Amino acid sequence: MEKDKLGKLIEENAKTYENLSDAVWESPELCYRETTAAELHAETLKGAGFSVTYPAYGINTAYLAEFGQGCPVIALLSEYDALDGMSQEADANVRTPIIPGGPGHGCGHQLLGTAVVEAAAAVKTVMEKEGIKGTLRVIGCPAEEGGGGKVFLIRAGAFKDVDIALSWHPNDEHGAQDTALAVVIAFFSFTGKAAHAAAAPEKGRSALDAAELMNVGTQFLREHVSDDVRIHYAFHDVGGLAANVVQANAKLQYVIRAKKNATVLDVYARICDIAKGAALMAGVEAAEPVIVGAYADFIPNSTLGSLVNKYQNAFLPIDYTEEELAYAKRFQKDGKAAEPICTKPPKKSEGPGGSTDLADVSWVVPTGAFYSACSALGTVPHSWELVAQGKSSIAHKGMHHAAKVMAASALDLYADPALVKAAKADFAKATEGESYNSLLPEDAKPW
Ligand SMILES: [Zn+2]
Structure with a gap:
């Protein structure tokens, strides 16, 4: 026609x-x-x-x-x-x-x-x-x-x-x-130990610290990835709103994008290592990361x-x-x-x-x-x-x-x-x- x-x-x-x-x-x-x-x-x-x-x-x-x-x-x-x-x-x-x-x-x-x-x-x-x-x-x-x-x-x-x-x-x-852009969307969760932030800080282990350290580690990573890589994050759990509590839980969402699937997987693996390092520094547990979404190039x-x-x-x-x-x-x-x-x-x-x-x-x-x-x-x-x-x-x-x-x-x-x-x-x-x-x-x- x-x-x-x-x-x-x-x-x-x-x-x-x-x-x-x-x-x-x-x-x-x-x-x-x-x-x-x-x-x-x-x-x-x-x-x-x-x-x-x-x-x-x-x-x-x-x-x-x-x-x-x-x-x-x-x-x-x-x-x-x-x-x-x-x-x-x-x-x-x-x-x-x-x-x-x-x-x-x-x-x-x-x-x-x-x-x-x-x-x-x-x-x-x-x-x-x-x-x-x-x-x-x-x-x-x-x-x-x-x-x-x-x-x-x-x-x-x-x-x-x-x-x-x-x-x-x-x-x-x-x-x-x-x-x-290929993309991976994943959650990273940390579990620490709650304590009075002033009376017994030595007893607490802050999951929120680990989440912050993870973000700091990722900021340094940004210098060592190719130009097409995009990394965004959001806090999904900050443990609580009380500053006088050592926060026992924290959860971050990461969205990692790049032109090629292989690049995304490489950057994702490096961010998983950063999460482990952050947990080690803060003395808390890092759960296995959970991928909830992923699209190809x-x-x-x-x-x-x-x-x-x-x-x-x-x-x-x-x-x-x-x-x-x-x-x-x-x-x-x-x-x-x-x-x-x-x-x-x-x-x-x-x-x-x-x-x-x-x-x-x-x-x-x-x-x-x-x-x-x-x-x-x-x-x-x-x-x-x-x-x-x-x-x-x-x-x-x-x-x-x-x-x-x-x-x-x-x-x-x-x-x-x-x-x-x-x-x-x-x-x-x-x-x-x-x-x-x-x-x-x-x-x-x-x-
Ligand atoms: Zn659309």
């Missing part, structure tokens, strides 16, 4: 998917508790004639929707989880939580998941109309925000017969999504990257009204943005800024992904400003753009077996001599 007809087909049904996205925005749910979003997706896909399994893969908020049969098997990957503490009134450009401390869609996953459902429905319509052979799947992937949903889906076999995976992510610009695929880039350009520019431009400007308080909304062509791949479990999928199946502009230029992810713009027509337009790009790319892959072959050859070359081992422990479970 030619691009203009496909674009028209998606535009004709735009309202249905704007309503779906808005409904998911209105029920922000955290990792592995995204029941409303998953149900809304499953119902919509059922209504569009897909055969739907929900829950799927042994995970309460995962789903599988399928249509067609035979090869190739193309999977579109949706996400729909929200972020804690991001609650914010729609369209408000000052901080106005709907529920103080409540969750909100600070990463735009209401758009991400909906565009995938929207694209799948359009592809199915075209496949039926034109008698296209092949299998189309939508895999509902929960818990991207730190829960590693896709790692568990991989372990459950969700990708074992998939030829190609496609996805996207909302952003403030259009661009390639083919890099991500991203394996880019040049064939799929070129394919999605072709359609990103083909479906641009997005037309914005004067009202939309004025709306976007309200969210650009520093006045530094070059324009209210990005109108530039897709950016080439840049250095990875964050981490995603889509990167794990890129290790087991050729994966193509991209960014579409869905907010005022300069809006950062994981911010209340992004939540506020999540139901705007700018967000909806970016979502429809992404749906068109994914649908057109999938249809090209069904039409041209050589493209699938080329994507597989890229994948084989990029992973040659390497094997995928999730950094997440074998016995880890969805929360």
Whole structure:
């Protein structure tokens, strides 16, 4: 089907998917508790004639929707989880939580998941109309925000017969999504001995001292790691709030990132040694560190990257009204943005800024992904400003753009077996001599 007809087909049904996205925005749910979003997706896909399994893969908020049969098997990957503490009134450009401390869609996953459902429905319509052979799947992937949903889906076999995976992510610009930092998220706990801090300090052993010494040791480590390494930490337990008690418990969360999986594992091992040293210095016990989350680095695929880039350009520019431009400007308080909304062509791949479990999928199946502009230029992810713009027509337009790009790319892959072959050859070359081992422990479970 030619691009203009496909674009028209998606535009004709735009309202249905704007309503779906808005409904998911209105029920922000955290990792592995995204029941409303998953149900809304499953119902919509059922209504569009897909055969739907929900829950799927042994995970309460995962789903599988399928249509067609035979090869190739193309999977579109949706996400729909929200972020804690991001609650914010729609369209408000000052901080106005709907529920103080409540969750909100600070990463735009209401758009991400909906565009995938929207694209799948359009592809199915075209496949039926034109008698296209092949299998189309939508895999509902929960818990991207730190829960590693896709790692568990991989372990459950969700990708074992998939030829190609496609996805996207909302952003403030259009661009390639083919890099991500590998990450390990781990907890370090110390146990000491409580005592009166003035009357019997010699009897106490401070777990809080060990936690502080661990952080000091890590600050020195920062000088002896490669430039791409990022180490963040947070105190999860400081023992208590009384300064006149020697604190018997302390717990730290560490997030360690780097460009390559091997670097993350090396730095993690060194931080484990620092924790042991800190415990020794403070005379307390260090528990075995517990890894609660881990994502791989991203394996880019040049064939799929070129394919999605072709359609990103083909479906641009997005037309914005004067009202939309004025709306976007309200969210650009520093006045530094070059324009209210990005109108530039897709950016080439840049250095990875964050981490995603889509990167794990890129290790087991050729994966193509991209960014579409869905907010005022300069809006950062994981911010209340992004939540506020999540139901705007700018967000909806970016979502429809992404749906068109994914649908057109999938249809090209069904039409041209050589493209699938080329994507597989890229994948084989990029992973040659390497094997995928999730950094997440074998016995880890969805929360
Ligand atoms: Zn995200």
